[in-house]
Amino acid sequence: MALSITPGPDRPNSDRPSSDRHSPDLQSFARLLEERGELVRVSFPVDRELEITEIADRLVKKGGPAVLFENVKGSPFPLLIGVMGTRERTALALGVSDLDDLAKKVRHLIDLKGSGGLGGLLGNVGKLRDAMNLPPRRVRSGPAQEVVWTGDEVDLSKLPILKCWPLDGGPFVTLPLVITRDPETGERNLGMYRMQVMGRNVTGMHWQRHKTGTRHLEKARRLGQKLEVAVALGGDPALIYAATAPLPPIPGLDEFALAGYLRGQRYPVMKGVTVDLDVPANAEFILEGYVDPQEDWAVEGPFGDHTGFYTLPDLYPRFHVTAMTMRRDPVYPATIVGRPPMEDAYLIEASERLFLPAAQMILPEIVDYHMPPAGVAHNLVVVSIKKTFPGQAYKVAQGLLGLGQMMFAKVIVVVDEAVKVNDFGAVWREVTAKAAPGRDTLTTRGPVDVLDHSSRGWGYGGKLIIDATTKLPEEIGSAASSREEQGQEGPLEPVFVPHAAADLPGFEGVLAQRQTPDGYWYVALHKTRPGQAQALAEAFAAHPAARSIRHLLIADEQTDVADAQDVWWTILNNIDPERDVRPLPTVSGGLLTWDGSRKLPEEGFVREWPPKIEMTPEVQRRVDARWHLYGLPERYR
Known part of the structure; x- marks a missing residue:
């Protein structure tokens, strides 16, 4: 189904309350991106299994545009991906000219004047008016409930839900806004937790032990209740971001409030059709249902995760979908995660900027x-x-x-x-x-x-x-x-000055190596036995070449030593610092060794080591061959 994202008067939404027509939503943001040349449409038929991922992955890594896939095989709904795939688009989505402006906005709000008489009090009026935008605004109806499916009508396979990576356990909803309420206090939470489709009306719910949803489910279990859940797909991009933000535990501050503050207007919410939960009135889809804490958990995964590695199968609760509501002409929103950089890098940067003033207060x-x-x-x-x-x-x-x-x-x-x-x-x-x-x-x-x-x-x-x-x-x-x-003045001497490049030695299992001008040695190691990385580190520390090196980074054989980002990504994922980062003495004073090799059971590591995420060559070749049919710019191929 081809979608025409056109302004409100041309769309069949004339019965929605006029107060909601101008609330920002995903489709209005998509129109803005298209006007700015930041969104392209692909009408060529594409597969939701792997093909869309390969296209989107290439685009985000090269700073390409967002994409509206108008013809996804097996689904009547178009799919939108990459709307916050650059720093600039993320800033635009959050209503600022630059992400650094988020820090200024928060600093303005928290820097209330506490003295100065009447003048000081009046100086707070504008800031308090900003804070008044925090609570959401209840409306009676909205576009997210223009169409309602219940009972046998509910079929998640009709949505263009992606299978992102080859080893994934199935299709995953990757951009869900999961809404729950504390059964005891009534406190609302909105978070983003991946959801694996396990049937026409069942998904997994990836609530990790430290997540608020897990606490709500545990309270429901103690009370002998099912936990009502609503999942919004789409809405204001500011709310999509807010679902990922690490909010501090401040009474009255939730994700709807954060989105309202960022947008400068109270967020429109309405009651669910079959659940007693507030849902975004301007979402594209709403999934309503429950999680039963008495039910056995299901095996979920593997999943190609934001770490760039697969998370392996584990047990998680099941979400039962009892109703689906949607716009008359909805767009399914999606994202992908995997080897950095990905779209989530810009969401992380937005959180950095937003919470910098709070960190500086402490x-x-x-x-x-x-x-x-x-x-x-x-x-x-x-x-x-x-x-x-x-x-x-x-x-x-x-x-x-x-x-x-x-x-x-x-x-x-x-x-x-x-x-x-x-x-x-x-x-x-x-x-x-x-x-x-x-x-x-x-x-x-x-x-x-x-x-x-x-x-x-x-x-x-x-x-x-x-x-x-x-x-x-x-x-x-x-x-x-x-x-x-001795009366010496001036700055202390640096602790290490790299010497001229040395002839790097060869050691067992080293497939590739590179010395950097600033004292790093990157190594790709083919590990075949326990203790091999440690032996390499000790042998190198005793070698004369070590005098030119301050850090030895031992990565796996899949690592490109010519790419510092790839080396550090592998190292940081594959170390436990207490176990794997060690100082060793050298002729020049000291070497820090980072063992980012795969850990073996013989080394006391009892868990299964996950693989790195890689697309299949067959899918890569298919996308190469079809690139001109997609109509995408050649420079992003």
């Missing part, structure tokens, strides 16, 4: 922070600080580990205030220049993302803090004291 020395795409959110956090006392880098890093979902961070690198945290190369040059292995590195333990396949335990693992700030005398010890005694 830790005022923070200048900026960034979670690079290679770290797939939690694996790597870079933070710059205004340093005034010794040990401050560790104070800030450990403070961050206590803030909400930042508790899942695996590696935190702290740099000086002048360093640009989003300059990946500059950050790692600071690490070699200012962080001595052992002296300026600290390992600890804590909760980690349950999707982390390399941790010492499920949801529990090691963490690494690297202090790459300029050192104060107290942080260096005897060398600094000697300088003071």
Whole structure:
């Protein structure tokens, strides 16, 4: 079915309340993108199994446009993907000219004047008016309920739900806004949890142990109740983003409120048809139903996840769909996740900007922070600080580990205030220049993302803090004291200066290797026996070539050592810092070894090691052959 996304008067929605016609929604945003040349239509028939993923993956990695697939095989509905696939489109979706403006917007709201008499009070009026936009606005009806299916009409196979990657356990809903309510307090939650289709009216519900939906389900179990659930597909892009945001536990602040604040108007909601839950009035589809906490959980997965690896099968609750409501002419929204960079990188960056002012309120020395795409959110956090006392880098890093979902961070690198945290190369040059292995590195333990396949335990693992700030005398010890005694002034010498490139040695299993000018050695290792990576690290540390190297990164055989992003993505996914990151002595003072190789059962790793996500060559060839038929620009092929 070809869709014509046209302005409101030409669409069959004349019976919807006039107050809702101008509420931002997915289709109005798609029209805006098309007007700006940021959306293309594909009318050629495409397959929802793998083909759309391969097309969308190429586009997002090359900064290409969003796509409206108007003819998805086996479904009457078109599919829209990639609407927030660039930094610029994400900013546009959230109503700002640049993502950095999100921090300014939040800082404006929280910086209320508490004194100054009448003038000070009047200065707060505009900000309080902004805050009034937080609560959602109840409407009697909306486009999301123009068509209602119940009973045998409910059939999820009619939706163009994607099977994204070859080893996926089935098709997955990838952009769902899952709505539940606390059975005891009435507190509402809206989150984004993938949903594997398991039948015409049943899906899995990927509620991990730390998710709010899990807490709601556990309370329903204790009360002997089923938990009502509604799943919105589409709506205002600001709400889609809000479902991914790590909101702090502030009374009255939920995802609808965040979307309302970002948009500057209260979000329109209405009651579900068969569930007593508020749902977005301007969504494309609403799935209504329940999760029964007394029912046996189902095997869900594998799934090609945002880490770039598959998450392996596990048990999760089942969601039973009892009703589907929709617009008369709905568009199915989707996204894909996988090897970075992906669309979720820009959603993560939006959260960085949005919550920077709050982090600075708690830790005022923070200048900026960034979670690079290679770290797939939690694996790597870079933070710059205004340093005034010794040990401050560790104070800030450990403070961050206590803030909400930042508790899942695996590696935190702290740099000086002048360093640009989003300059990946500059950050790692600071690490070699200012962080001595052992002296300026600290390992600890804590909760980690349950999707982390390399941790010492499920949801529990090691963490690494690297202090790459300029050192104060107290942080260096005897060398600094000697300088003071001799009356020497000026900055302390860097802890490491890379020497001329060395002839890198060959070791067992090393398939490829590269030395960088700033002291890193990237290695792709074909691992065949336990302890092989450790033996490689120790042999290299004793080799004369080690004097030119400060960091040894041992990755798997699938890693491209010519691509620093690929190396770091593999390393950060495949390490538990407490187990796999070790300082070793060398002739030049020290080497930090990162063992990002696959861990074996003989090494005490009892869980199955997941594969990296890769598309099949057959699908890649098919997309290559059809690229001109899609009508997409050749430069994105």
